[in-house]
Amino acid sequence: MNKLVVITGASSGIGLSFANKFAAEGYNLIIVARNKNALQEIAKTISDEKKVRVSVITADLSMDNAADSLWSQLKNEKIDVFVNNAGFGDLDDVVNADPQKMTSMIALNITTLTRLSQLAAISMKKRGKGSIINLASVLSFFPTPHGAVYGATKAYVLSFSESLAEELKGTGVYVTAVCPGATNTNFAAQANMQNLDMMNGKLPTGDDVAEYGYNAFMKHKVVAIHGSRTRMIAFAARILPRATMRSISAKTQS
Numbered sequence: 001m002n003k004l005v006v007i008t009g010a011s012s013g014i015g016l017s018f019a020n021k022f023a024a025e026g027y028n029l030i031i032v033a034r035n036k037n038a039l040q041e042i043a044k045t046i047s048d049e050k051k052v053r054v055s056v057i058t059a060d061l062s063m064d065n066a067a068d069s070l071w072s073q074l075k076n077e078k079i080d081v082f083v084n085n086a087g088f089g090d091l092d093d094v095v096n097a098d099p100q101k102m103t104s105m106i107a108l109n110i111t112t113l114t115r116l117s118q119l120a121a122i123s124m125k126k127r128g129k130g131s132i133i134n135l136a137s138v139l140s141f142f143p144t145p146h147g148a149v150y151g152a153t154k155a156y157v158l159s160f161s162e163s164l165a166e167e168l169k170g171t172g173v174y175v176t177a178v179c180p181g182a183t184n185t186n187f188a189a190q191a192n193m194q195n196l197d198m199m200n201g202k203l204p205t206g207d208d209v210a211e212y213g214y215n216a217f218m219k220h221k222v223v224a225i226h227g228s229r230t231r232m233i234a235f236a237a238r239i240l241p242r243a244t245m246r247s248i249s250a251k252t253q254s
Helices: 013-024 036-050 066-072 099-127 148-167 206-218 228-239 242-253
Strands: 004-008 028-033 054-058 081-084 130-135 173-179 223-225
Touching (some): 004 013, 099 148, 130 148, 148 223
Parallel strands (some): 004 028, 081 130, 173 223
16 A cells, blocks of 8 residues: 655645655655646646556645644545645845735744644654654755845744654654755745845756655655755854854845
8 A cells, every 4th residue: 555645835846846756656645735727737647657646635825724724634644744845935125025925934834834743743643653844944054134034934944843853753753854955946936036146057956855855754864954065054054153154144145
């Protein structure tokens, strides 16, 4: 019997790459996103090519009580892996930012992820097995002026995932925070980040990140930092003074 993975934000980018990777490994899928037509096309393509079962749930996970509403549709499923990939960013100074966009970002990147992680952890702990993969970022490791809210949400994801992993030690349930750097997906354009210096040059693809994230989850890694450049940045953030990292980050994102 095939194992089951649930992936949020699966209609594009790293989420879609995770869907293809897990399907290639023989998992049945439940894919979640707002775009019903895109999800249905993806489900048909994956099921035809990989010969696995792919179910679709349409949901806007930035809405109030979105996590509980989604879980009500999943409560009878035996979920082996839950991938919290849904999220979005925005490059703007706090004083200029759209307050509704900030609220939605925090709701999706933090509130929904936290509740879905909790619900998945409760269910998996009862069964004595399971894994949760949360999408963090290289921005999790340092302050991010000109993108303060997004960076702060990813710092939360990393801290929360590490803490949850420690709480679940010995239960058979594992948590992995995947921390990619700049990646060649449509995320940058949606977040107004496409003109940043970090987006220049040859970038890893969503497939690269998903492949790395899958291997990290299989090894039960808690913090999985993708790419040598990203690992160097994360290491620098640990040893350089906070003021220095703030200054570097501000120049990078301005």
